[in-house]
Amino acid sequence: MSETEESEPAGPGREEIWVEKYRPGTLGEVIGQEEITDRLERYVERDDLPNLLFSGSAxxxxTTCATAIAREVYGEDWRDNFLELNASDDRGIDVVRGRIKEFARASFGGYSYRIIFLDEADSLTSDAQSALRRTMEQFSSNTRFILSCNYSSKIIDPIQSRCAVFRFSPISDAAVGERIREIAHIEGIEITDGGVEALVYAADGDMRRAVNSLQAAAVMGETVDEEVVYTITATARPEEIEAMVTSALEGDFTTARATLDDLLSNKGLSGGDIIDQLHRSVWDLGLSDREAVRTLDRIGETDYRITEGANERIQLEAFLASLTLADEA
Incomplete structure (x- = not known):
């Protein structure tokens, strides 16, 4: 049992942030990435830690694995030997030449190396990445770098070649659901099966979002059910998305547009949220392969236009209209 499980539950509405309260402290406690954590544990056990590159969605x-490595390598001294920087806030070359070099050069005792964790490293400019590569070479004897990014393709090849690359996958629905039930039990929260399923759907493999959503839902009432979850996460029910697309495909544009208007105006969803859910629902609509491919093509085009700054409502209505007119094309 971890330390967080031994703590006294305080009931919904407490000031603690559950994402931090229930963040795994060791690699063995990390959920859903067993193959990666097994390899990382072997590095730590052999005291043979290379530079690491973690890639994957949010x-x-x-980040949990990076801090867990530091805790296991340094014990109680981990904060003194672990520097965490967020590259999305500190994007320039001066940060690489400044704070990183200053930390790497600082004297320390008892350990053969220190760890620098650079989160969102794909936000660094090309010049900053080049400077980082030189810094990694210069301090290779006493510093280990852990880089985290959403897209490894945005990291220059010279850095990738100096790192052991680990590609994290979205956490399975079963693992997210199990963790949600565990936290709800510890906190004394009543949660329905529908509430768990809604949290899993809204999270879409993102454990942090699932835990944050559970904490937000816990203050809404005595019971966390699907209605509460969909309300606080600004997520449409899967059946609403499916009904909207089905209406358009059947030629009933008016009904499809009314559903879209309800999602945008009454439920507060953004165009990007709807696009994401549309993409997830395509293969659940019972479409033929040809219809599914055509729908995905239109989703991609709509997503691009919205991302480029076009009006969300107009683009989504045009998407539904294109589905309605598909048989006439």
């Missing part, structure tokens, strides 16, 4: 354990 909320799937990259």
């Amino acid at each position: 909320g799937i354990g990259k």
